[in-house]
Amino acid sequence: MGRRILVVDDDPVQRRLLEEALKRFGYESKTAENGLEALSILNGPQSARIDLVILDLVMPELDGIAVLQELRKAKNGVPVIVQTAHGGIDTVVGAMRAGAQDFVVKPISPERLQVSINNLLKVSALEDEITRIRSQSSGTLTFANIVTRSDAMDRVLRLGERAAASNIPILIEGESGVGKELIARAIQGSSDRRSKPFVTVNCGAIPDHLVESILFGHEKGAFTGAVDKHIGKFQEANGGTLFLDEVGELPLDVQVKLLRALQEGEVDPVGARKPVKVDFRLISATNRRLMEQVKEGKFREDLYYRLNVFPIWIPPLKDRLEDIPELLRHFVARFAAEEKKPQVSGCDAETLNMLQRYEWPGNIRQLENAVFRAVVLCDGAQLTVNDFPQIAQSVGMESLVPASASISPTATNGPSVEQQQDEQFRQAEASSGFGADQPPFGFMRSLDDSGHTRRLEKVEEEMIRLAITHYGGRMTEVAKRLGIGRSTLYRKLKEYGLEDNSDQSAA
Numbered sequence: 001m002g003r004r005i006l007v008v009d010d011d012p013v014q015r016r017l018l019e020e021a022l023k024r025f026g027y028e029s030k031t032a033e034n035g036l037e038a039l040s041i042l043n044g045p046q047s048a049r050i051d052l053v054i055l056d057l058v059m060p061e062l063d064g065i066a067v068l069q070e071l072r073k074a075k076n077g078v079p080v081i082v083q084t085a086h087g088g089i090d091t092v093v094g095a096m097r098a099g100a101q102d103f104v105v106k107p108i109s110p111e112r113l114q115v116s117i118n119n120l121l122k123v124s125a126l127e128d129e130i131t132r133i134r135s136q137s138s139g140t141l142t143f144a145n146i147v148t149r150s151d152a153m154d155r156v157l158r159l160g161e162r163a164a165a166s167n168i169p170i171l172i173e174g175e176s177g178v179g180k181e182l183i184a185r186a187i188q189g190s191s192d193r194r195s196k197p198f199v200t201v202n203c204g205a206i207p208d209h210l211v212e213s214i215l216f217g218h219e220k221g222a223f224t225g226a227v228d229k230h231i232g233k234f235q236e237a238n239g240g241t242l243f244l245d246e247v248g249e250l251p252l253d254v255q256v257k258l259l260r261a262l263q264e265g266e267v268d269p270v271g272a273r274k275p276v277k278v279d280f281r282l283i284s285a286t287n288r289r290l291m292e293q294v295k296e297g298k299f300r301e302d303l304y305y306r307l308n309v310f311p312i313w314i315p316p317l318k319d320r321l322e323d324i325p326e327l328l329r330h331f332v333a334r335f336a337a338e339e340k341k342p343q344v345s346g347c348d349a350e351t352l353n354m355l356q357r358y359e360w361p362g363n364i365r366q367l368e369n370a371v372f373r374a375v376v377l378c379d380g381a382q383l384t385v386n387d388f389p390q391i392a393q394s395v396g397m398e399s400l401v402p403a404s405a406s407i408s409p410t411a412t413n414g415p416s417v418e419q420q421q422d423e424q425f426r427q428a429e430a431s432s433g434f435g436a437d438q439p440p441f442g443f444m445r446s447l448d449d450s451g452h453t454r455r456l457e458k459v460e461e462e463m464i465r466l467a468i469t470h471y472g473g474r475m476t477e478v479a480k481r482l483g484i485g486r487s488t489l490y491r492k493l494k495e496y497g498l499e500d501n502s503d504q505s506a507a
Contacts (some may be wrong), residue, residue, distance in 0.1 A: 003051040004027070004029065004290075005028070005052045005053070006030050006031070006038065007019060007029055008031075008035065008067070009033075009059070010033055010056065010058075010060060011032075011056070011217045011251075012033075015033075017032050018054060019367065019368070021110050021113060025117065026349060031235075034059050035059055035064065035066060035067040036061055038053070038055070039062070039070055042076055047076065047078070049123070050078055051079075052078065052080070052120055053078055053079070054083065054113075055081065055082050055100070056083055057082050057083070057084040057091065057095065058195070064082055064084070068082075068098035068099045069099070070096055079101045079123070079124050080099065080102075081100075082104075083104045083108060098314070101120050102116045122329075122346070125329045126334065129330050130217045131376060137195065139185075139189060139194055139198050140195055141174075141185045141188075143157045143160055145186070146183075147323070147330050148323050148326065149322050149326050150322045152319060152325045156313075156315075157186075160186055160190070164188075164190035164191040168310045169262065169282050169283075169306065170184075170187065171285070171286070171310070172285040172311075172312045173285070173314070174285075174315070174316070176365070176474070176476060177363030177364055178314045178316055179364055180245070180314060181200065181245065183314060184198075184241070184243045185243075187241075187283060193241055199236045199240065199242050200243045201214070201215065201233050201244050202246060203250050204486035204487055204490065205246075205490045207494075208251055208488070208491075212253075212254055213226075213232070214232060214233060215267075216269050217235055217270070217276075218230050218236060218270035218271050219242065219270065219271035221271065222270045226270075234280060235267065235278055237486070238279055239279055240280065241280065242281070242282050242283065243284075243285065244285070244502045247284040247285065248288045248290055248298075249486055252298075252299075258303060259306060261278070263306070265278060273279045287476065290304050291304065315368045316360070318360055321356045328352070329346060331372070332371060339375055339376060343381050343434045344375055344378050348384055350385060351382075351383055351384055351388065354388065354395055355391065370390075371383075373387075374388055382472070385397055457496075460492070463482070463495040464478075464482070464493070464496065467481060475490075
């Protein structure tokens with residue numbers, strides 16, 4: 001679904017010309033014959049689907065300047081390009097002061113119009129991204145700040161708005177990377193706890209022996225090494241919201257204390273003589289099916305029903321492909337600004353079609369990282385298939401990618417990693433041997449340089465490194481294939497100093 005532009009002009013010929021031009025540019029269009037009709041559209045329910053306005057200044061009943069003034073009174077920030085046959089300096093100044101972002105003179109050159117539209121949409125996307133980031137950091141993010149155009153996500157937002165009106169416990173379910181924390185922050189930002197503490201805990205990243213202390217706190221001297229009193233996450237979230245990400249990773253003994261905290265509104269710090277009252281809003285999230293864990297005895301049934309009072313399921317990106325154009329614009333605007341590449345303004349139609357054909361196993365997080373890399377690679381004004389070599393290979397468009405395009409073995413796209421590994425094995429087989437410094441991917445040495453067997457911790461560290469590379473940094477998959485829990489995996493990452501080399505957020 002492309003961006004929609006409202007054309008406001010009393011001349012039917014001019015409206016048709018603009019409609020045809022916008023269609024060639026790849027945009028949808030809607031028309032209004034006068035200023036009153038335009039305001040009716042922009043102040044009504046259709047306003048959410050209008051991304052830009054091309055406004056004629058000279059119209060009967062209500063002229064363009066009056067429309068601009070009414071828009072600004074209503075605090076409608078939609079970008080506006082004004083057009084007129086009279087391009088005097090006074091007219092330009094008046095339109096800009098009234099709130100227009102650009103000015104064109106009839107007859108409009110298609111090239112000039114396209115540049116103006118592209119620039120304004122890019123600036124608008126960047127402004128929205130900055131507003132969203134500021135709102136997120138201040139605890140005032142709302143559902144209006146979430147980038148989406150899909151009906152499936154619209155239902156999620158409506159559910160979230162209803163949940164925000166009460167203090168009901170919420171369980172957000174969905175695959176990794178779909179934006180569970182973003183929805184949780186929007187729930188808080190839309191509730192009476194806005195601007196209060198929002199404390200996030202990744203339950204899968206805490207070593208088992210520290211979970212209780214981190215969540216509930218401990219008193220000085222409660223155990224060996226407890227040299228100071230520690231305030232737990234529940235107390236940090238007092239008055240605000242506690243977000244337990246990957247709640248299914250909590251050990252069973254900690255689940256008992258969590259259940260008590262929910263039922264009684266109080267926590268028992270380790271070593272404390274009496275419980276501490278806390279006022280918090282609990283939002284939990286998981287990428288697993290908790291009911292399956294309940295059946296397997298890995299999650300308490302009574303806690304499950306306590307958490308699953310108001311479930312919200314977020315669909316994966318492959319089920320809401322109409323969100324990709326909008327997300328792409330926001331990511332391009334942000335990364336183009338960060339990488340000092342102001343010329344990059346979007347992608348061509350062929351590239352967008354390719355991105356919508358891909359299944360995105362890593363969801364929005366993977367799309368964000370893919371766009372980041374593409375912006376870095378891009379040398380032109382638009383992203384092309386060449387800037388997404390891994391995605392192109394996955395959807396069968398590798399013939400469009402030059403042979404010189406590099407493929408990173410640590411990319412988050414699974415098939416391209418496997419192809420890279422296969423090529424390494426083929427090269428190793430074709431050669432008479434391989435050097436000890438550069439063995440083929442997947443080979444592990446059992447002896448050290450002196451001929452003795454290697455220490456187990458060295459072999460384990462190498463195996464973890466290999467698994468992280470092989471599964472593209474997807475830590476849930478890494479833990480599963482290694483046959484260990486996520487908390488154990490993160491503890492070993494810390495022990496071996498691998499935290500900086502692993503993308504934990506991609507799990």
